[in-house]
Each structure stands twice: as C-alpha cells, then as structure tokens.
Amino acid sequence: MNHIISKDPICGMSVEKDSKFFLDDCHRKILFCSKPCLDQYLKRAPKNVDPVCGMRVENSSPYTLEKSGHKLFFCSVDCRAVYQRRQDPEHQSKCIDL
Numbered sequence: 698m699n700h701i702i703s704k705d706p707i708c709g710m711s712v713e714k715d716s717k718f719f720l721d722d723c724h725r726k727i728l729f730c731s732k733p734c735l736d737q738y739l740k741r742a743p744k745n746v747d748p749v750c751g752m753r754v755e756n757s758s759p760y761t762l763e764k765s766g767h768k769l770f771f772c773s774v775d776c777r778a779v780y781q782r783r784q785d786p787e788h789q790s791k792c793i794d795l
C-alpha cells in the first residue's frame with residue numbers, strides 16, 4: 698500500500714484522505730488542501746527522478762551518480778546501489794564516491 702502524506706507540504710494543513718488534490722509520487726501519495734497548493738508544489742518540485750523507484754529527488758541529494766556526462770539522482774544509497782548493480786555489473790568497485 699502507498700504511503701500517504703496527509704499533511705499539505707505547502708501550507709502545513711492536515712488534509713482529508715479523499716482530497717481531490719493530490720500527487721502520486723511513486724511510493725508516496727501527497728495530499729493538498731487546494732489547487733493553488735498543489736500548483737505551488739509542482740512548481741517547486743525537484744525535476745530529478747530516481748531511475749530506480751521513480752521518486753522525485755532534490756538537487757541537494759547526496760546520492761548521485763555521473764553517467765555519460767549527466768548526473769543521476771537517487772533517493773537513497775540503496776537505490777543508487779541497485780542502479781549500479783543493474784547497469785554495471787562488472788564495474789561495481791569503480792562506483793563514484795562523492
């Protein structure tokens with residue numbers, strides 16, 4: 698079952714579970730009290746998407762990887778490890794340490 702965040706991350710209000718304003722963020726569901734809050738969140742939301750779990754990841758995430766010139770962002774060290782194992786089975790020991 699998805700984890701539900703019932704506190705509007707923009708205004709801090711508690712939101713009813715059946716709110717029409719929500720966002721599915723892979724394994725989380727984020728609820729909003731109103732459309733303006735949802736819009737504001739989308740404007741601010743990080744554009745980096747964890748290629749393993751599909752979650753949005755902040756630019757400040759410490760879990761990144763350089764891949765052919767661009768930077769990948771991960772939500773956790775586990776997702777990064779999964780990605781590395783999938784992409785690069787024989788170069789695992791060469792992981793980039795930041």
Ligand SMILES: [Zn+2]
Nearest residue numbers: 705708730734
């Ligand atoms: Zn709100």
Ligand SMILES: [Zn+2]
Nearest residue numbers: 747750772776
């Ligand atoms: Zn992840």
